[in-house]
Amino acid sequence: MKAANSRQPSSVTSKILKLVGVILIVSSLLDYAVFLIPPSRPGGVDDPQWRLNFLQWQQGVTGQLIDRGVIPMVGLALLFAGYWIDTNSGVARKGWEDLVRVGALILSAILGLSFLLPVPLLNINSLRLLNQEAIARINQRATQVETQIASQSAQVTALLEDSKKLSELDQALKSGQVQGEQQARLQALKDQLEKLKQDPKALNAQVDAAKTQVRGGKLEAQKQAQGELWKTSIRNGLSSLLLAIGYLSIAALGLTGLGGSRRKAQAR
Secondary structure (H helix, E strand, O other): OHHHHEEEEEHHHHHHHHHHHHHHHHHHHHHHHOOOOOOOOOOOOOOHHHHHHHHHHHHHHHHHHHHOOOOHHHHHHHHHHHHHHHHHHOOOOHHHHHHHHHHHHHHHHHHHHHHHHHHHHHHHHHHHHHHHHHHHHHHHHHHHHHHHHHHHHHHHHHHHHHHHHHHHHHHHHHHOOHHHHHHHHHHHHHHHHHHHHOOOOHHHHHHHHHHHHHHHHHHHHHHHHHHHHHHHHHHHHHHHHHHHHHHHHHHHHHHHHHHHHHHHHHOO
16 A cells, blocks of 8 residues: 555656656757748749848757757656656556657657757858858948048049139138038038148048058958857857767667666566
């Protein structure tokens, strides 16, 4: 009677552990299935925006798989803890429970192999391609800004050499036709043009300083992008390796335990 009563709490505990373990595993697999749905491609594979969206989706999927990879592992641990309690309590297992255990071990081996190579390689490759896209955008923006600087410099140079326009600017200010904010802007423009006319080299110095600032910002942005790439790649790579070790260890230990249980059953 006492033995039966002592087994009851263990049986309840094992059922709870197995139930929670199965829920964690199934919910994680459902999440993975949703993550693996690729983005739609209205513009086709030749659409640059779709390729960018696909890379972002790939990086997001592999990143989510790595970040949430420990959840199925916890589920497997709870599941096998429940079976361990049953074994030590002398509770007889049902036939379908052995199938569940084998299926869980197969799933563990599949996840371990996935985290060992495909997932981290896809993640690092998508990060690398996204980094190339980011650097290309940085270079493009820097080139556009330098082109604008060169265009504005040419306009200022042409204005300095056009005495008629300078005279018209001076007359507009003296006539009082412009007032308020517009007058302040024109007056500032006139003062700047007069300074540049007195010191022609100042314009070149300002242009060079602006270009230097743009190039420095470009290099800093490229350096930051490369740093983020390395940091994320190393973190995801190490996390994926640890997950692979964990899942493959669970599969190996579980298979060893199954073999031992069968030998004991045969010996009996």
